[in-house]
Amino acid sequence: GQQLNQSPQSMFIQEGEDVSMNCTSSSIFNTWLWYKQDPGEGPVLLIALYKAGELTSNGRLTAQFGITRKDSFLNISASIPSDVGIYFCAGRFQGGSEKLVFGKGTKLTVNP
Amino acid sequence: DTEVTQTPKHLVMGMTNKKSLKCEQHMGHRAMYWYKQKAKKPPELMFVYSYEKLSINESVPSRFSPECPNSSLLNLHLHALQPEDSALYLCASSRYGAPDETQYFGPGTRLLVL
Numbered sequence: 478g479q480q481l482n483q484s485p486q487s488m489f490i491q492e493g494e495d496v497s498m499n500c501t502s503s504s505i506f507n508t509w510l511w512y513k514q515d516p517g518e519g520p521v522l523l524i525a526l527y528k529a530g531e532l533t534s535n536g537r538l539t540a541q542f543g544i545t546r547k548d549s550f551l552n553i554s555a556s557i558p559s560d561v562g563i564y565f566c567a568g569r570f571q572g573g574s575e576k577l578v579f580g581k582g583t584k585l586t587v588n589p
Numbered sequence: 590d591t592e593v594t595q596t597p598k599h600l601v602m603g604m605t606n607k608k609s610l611k612c613e614q615h616m617g618h619r620a621m622y623w624y625k626q627k628a629k630k631p632p633e634l635m636f637v638y639s640y641e642k643l644s645i646n647e648s649v650p651s652r653f654s655p656e657c658p659n660s661s662l663l664n665l666h667l668h669a670l671q672p673e674d675s676a677l678y679l680c681a682s683s684r685y686g687a688p689d690e691t692q693y694f695g696p697g698t699r700l701l702v703l
Contacts, residue, residue: 510691519593519679519694520632565631576645577692579631 483580498583499550500566509549593695612663612680620686621663624679639686
């Protein structure tokens with residue numbers, strides 16, 4: 478079946494460090510979305526990517542849609558304590574419907 | 590405004606109760622979604638409504654009954670639930686339901702079934 482692999486599963490970093498996480502798939506994606514979820518809350522959209530090679534920034538966050546359309550990464554620069562949470566990649570496979578497929582999430586812990 | 594609201598925020602119910610979850614958006618979106626999320630797992634799609642018609646049912650048990658009274662509202666009626674149905678229930682919306690759209694999520698309803 479179509480699967481989305483997200484790594485790492487968890488990260489423990491010091492405040493001020495940069496962070497990188499990625500998602501890969503064996504199938505081609507049309508859309509990549511990156512969400513952040515705080516405990517007990519709904520996912521909040523961080524960055525949306527729609528074209529292969531697209532590189533988009535949102536403040537300290539940068540994400541890219543891989544050239545092969547099978548991967549995406551999210552970088553966070555100069556991490557701060559409020560960056561703590563679970564980050565999910567999500568996307569739609571080529572030829573898919575409105576169904577969004579989610580990665581398993583990366584849990585980020587930032588030590589002050 | 591990219592806000593999706595959900596009520597209640599928390600719900601505790603017994604296995605014989607009937608309750609409803611509500612979701613509302615005023616972004617003019619014509620596609621709305623229900624997701625179920627267990628702890629430390631990603632959201633799992635349950636239902637999709639497109640232009641107030643049910644377009645996707647991911648083989649969800651009939652004890653969950655969705656309803657879309659109008660383009661701004663989405664309900665999820667709950668009846669005879671099981672303890673394993675305890676989870677965070679998320680509502681989302683997107684502009685038309687097209688494959689290249691962004692989905693915006695509400696804060697969720699934390700459901701506990703006793």
